[in-house]
Structure formats: structure tokens, C-alpha cells
Amino acid sequence: MKDGDENEQVRELQARLRQLHHFDRAPTGFYGTMTAGSVKAFQKKQGLPLTGSVDLTTWERLLAASRKPTADELRPSTTNQLDTPDARCMTGRVLCISKESRTLAWMIDGKVVSSMDVRFGSENTPTREGTFSVEWKARKWTSTIYHTPMPYAMFFSRGQAVHYSSDFAARGYAGASHGCVNVRDRAKLSALFDQVKVGDKVVVHW
Structure with missing residues (x-):
């Protein structure tokens, strides 16, 4: 290995x-x-x-x-520990998303304000990596492709979004998204949704 x-x-x-x-x-x-x-x-x-x-x-x-x-x-159900933030996450307002530790850290000027567990797309529908920005937000949204609810959606890359997933909350890492960044803690995401603004940076990295 x-x-x-x-x-x-x-x-x-x-x-x-x-x-x-x-x-x-x-x-x-x-x-x-x-x-x-x-x-x-x-x-x-x-x-x-x-x-x-x-x-x-x-x-x-x-x-x-x-x-x-x-x-x-x-496949523990415990909250994942944050890894060292990517260098791109150290300035400004950033949703810093690590595929390796499976975490999202909401960071402002290099400091972690809040964090939560996330899961990603499968091999067939991978979550894109790179630097993006929040293009638009929707507190209540249903996928136009998969017809599944996407509460607290924050879109960052051609239909891919950070959003709450009841499936992730129920099944954990036994499942996967269709490419979006799933969050299983609804209360934490609701609070984050209220803080994030359109135009804030999104970094998805390993």
C-alpha cells in the first residue's frame, strides 16, 4: 500500500x-x-x-x-478530527473541505469557527477538487436531477453543493453522494448556512 x-x-x-x-x-x-x-x-x-x-x-x-x-x-460514527488546513484556507472566509479527514472547517482569517463531518461522491460521481466560491444558496432545495431534498444548499461548482443529507445522517459512510458535499449534523449546518455569504471561498482538497 x-x-x-x-x-x-x-x-x-x-x-x-x-x-x-x-x-x-x-x-x-x-x-x-x-x-x-x-x-x-x-x-x-x-x-x-x-x-x-x-x-x-x-x-x-x-x-x-x-x-x-x-x-x-x-467505520466509526464519531466526529472526525480536522487535519492541518490547506494553505488556500488560511486567508479570508473559507469553507475548507478535506477529503482525507472527511471534514468541513468554516474558517475566517486562518481560524476555525466551526467544523463538521462530511462525505463525498462515489467513484462514478466524484466531488470536484479545487478552489471555488459559493455561487448561490437555498435553504430549501430539491435536486432537479435526482429529485432528493438538499436543505441548506450552498452551491459552489456546476450543481455540486454543500448540503444536509438525511441519508448520511442515517447510514453514515456506508453511502455516498452524487458529487455534493453531504453534512449529517443539521443544526451545525443550519448555523453555518446563516453565516456563509455568496462569494465566500470554497476549497476542496485531499
Whole structure:
């Protein structure tokens, strides 16, 4: 396993590293810089070469040092921990959205005002990455394509929006969006919706 991989084995890797206090967030199944850093920490403790990728020796040592993760450990319902904000999020008013930690941080001048768990589109309907701005908002909206409710929608990229999802609230990460950024905490999103203005920056990154 290495940087850029995304599969269930990566999710198990993260859950096992979390058992050993090397990975401090909910498993995402995506192998990014945070996972590579956690692997290096484990390799250092084991006296292995600090590659940041998982070869057979590293994996076998990890299996020996940890136990098989439970379903809740693989997909916990707990709130995800924020990662280090992207550099593009450090100035102005920004919805800073991390695909790796699956979080949205509402930031003003480099300070986190509020944060919440999010989920993204599937491989077939991916959430676009990059720097955008809030184009328009709708407190009550129904998708014209999928005919599903999208409360507190803040559109940022050709139909993709941050919005509340009752499916995310009910099923968690067992599901996915059609490309939008889903939020499961309705109260937090309602408060955020009132603060965000059309024209505020949106950054979607790994």
C-alpha cells in the first residue's frame, strides 16, 4: 500500500494504526500524507526503514501488533478530527473541505469557527477538487436531477453543493453522494448556512 491508494485494505491499515495510537482520526480508506506519516511512526517504533509505504514486512509486523478491527472501528460514527488546513484556507472566509479527514472547517482569517463531518461522491460521481466560491444558496432545495431534498444548499461548482443529507445522517459512510458535499449534523449546518455569504471561498482538497 502506498500514497494514492484507496481501498478496504487501507481502511483496515488505518484502523489498526489507530489502535496503536499512530492514526488519530476515523479511517477513510484513502492513503494520503497523514497515513504515510502514521506508517512512518509505526516503522520507526519497529526499527524498520522509514518508507511511509506498506511492504510485506511492515504489514506482518502491524498484524502481529494489533487485532482485527471491528465494524465500528472501520467505520466509526464519531466526529472526525480536522487535519492541518490547506494553505488556500488560511486567508479570508473559507469553507475548507478535506477529503482525507472527511471534514468541513468554516474558517475566517486562518481560524476555525466551526467544523463538521462530511462525505463525498462515489467513484462514478466524484466531488470536484479545487478552489471555488459559493455561487448561490437555498435553504430549501430539491435536486432537479435526482429529485432528493438538499436543505441548506450552498452551491459552489456546476450543481455540486454543500448540503444536509438525511441519508448520511442515517447510514453514515456506508453511502455516498452524487458529487455534493453531504453534512449529517443539521443544526451545525443550519448555523453555518446563516453565516456563509455568496462569494465566500470554497476549497476542496485531499
